[in-house]
Amino acid sequence: MDLSITSVPNWLSILFAVTFFFIPPFLIAKAAQYAYNTSGVSNGQNIKKNILYFYWLYFTAVGIISLLGVFSVNTLPPRIIIITVVPLFLFYLLYLPRKNWFKTIIQHIQLEQLIYIHVFRFVGIFFFLVNYYGALPDFFSIIGGTGDMLTAILVFPVIYALKRKYNFSKILVWIWNIIGLLDIISVLITAISVTKYAIVNDKAGVIEFGTFPFSWIPAFAPATIIFLHVLIFKKLIEKQKTQE
Numbered sequence: 001m002d003l004s005i006t007s008v009p010n011w012l013s014i015l016f017a018v019t020f021f022f023i024p025p026f027l028i029a030k031a032a033q034y035a036y037n038t039s040g041v042s043n044g045q046n047i048k049k050n051i052l053y054f055y056w057l058y059f060t061a062v063g064i065i066s067l068l069g070v071f072s073v074n075t076l077p078p079r080i081i082i083i084t085v086v087p088l089f090l091f092y093l094l095y096l097p098r099k100n101w102f103k104t105i106i107q108h109i110q111l112e113q114l115i116y117i118h119v120f121r122f123v124g125i126f127f128f129l130v131n132y133y134g135a136l137p138d139f140f141s142i143i144g145g146t147g148d149m150l151t152a153i154l155v156f157p158v159i160y161a162l163k164r165k166y167n168f169s170k171i172l173v174w175i176w177n178i179i180g181l182l183d184i185i186s187v188l189i190t191a192i193s194v195t196k197y198a199i200v201n202d203k204a205g206v207i208e209f210g211t212f213p214f215s216w217i218p219a220f221a222p223a224t225i226i227f228l229h230v231l232i233f234k235k236l237i238e239k240q241k242t243q244e
Contacts, residue, residue: 071210124148
């Protein structure tokens with residue numbers, strides 16, 4: 001049986017796999033651990049481990065499914081959205097808020113910590129690298145890569161403004177959060193549009209992101225990024241209410 005593996009050079013796929021498998025889960029788990037410990041509860045290390053194990057098991061499952069070629073077919077809606085994005089987002093939206101440990105984390109986590117998680121969006125560089133080897137359309141690569149990289153770069157001045165307690169810092173967070181959210185939504189819309197065009201014209205479209213290991217990007221990033229932005233909006237609104 002032929003496995004659905006990326007067509008880009010091995011060095012690039014290995015670099016991506018190692019980077020994506022460890023960095024995003026670690027950033028999320030570390031922020032959760034710190035917030036949990038801040039609450040006065042001492043088992044933040046266990047929370048960190050459980051989060052890491054969850055994402056690593058999720059990535060493993062997605063990897064196996066993508067290797068079997070399930071995502072390597074252009075369909076509308078894309079299979080990877082139905083099988084991974086929607087379930088993960090529902091897990092975030094409906095399951096997590098009901099858990100006491102998650103409530104504790106959200107109550108004590110700082111805006112800066114939630115924002116800093118978004119540095120993993122530097123993986124947007126892989127949109128350009130995969131495109132360089134002809135495996136992704138130019139337009140999609142520019143939309144996805146530029147937006148993610150810009151959002152990741154802006155993390156640092158936004159956090160700096162918050163730490164310095166500038167008067168405009170909250171407004172800056174609102175602007176940054178809206179930009180980051182619009183970016184991921186535009187990537188989703190573009191991916192679906194490119195897929196529709198690919199089906200009609202018998203093109204590859206964004207099918208490369210259905211192969212292993214790049215399937216991890218659509219399987220993880222959209223749901224996680226949108227949820228993180230929602231949490232940041234929630235923290236901003238809570239802070240605004242306490243100041244009134």
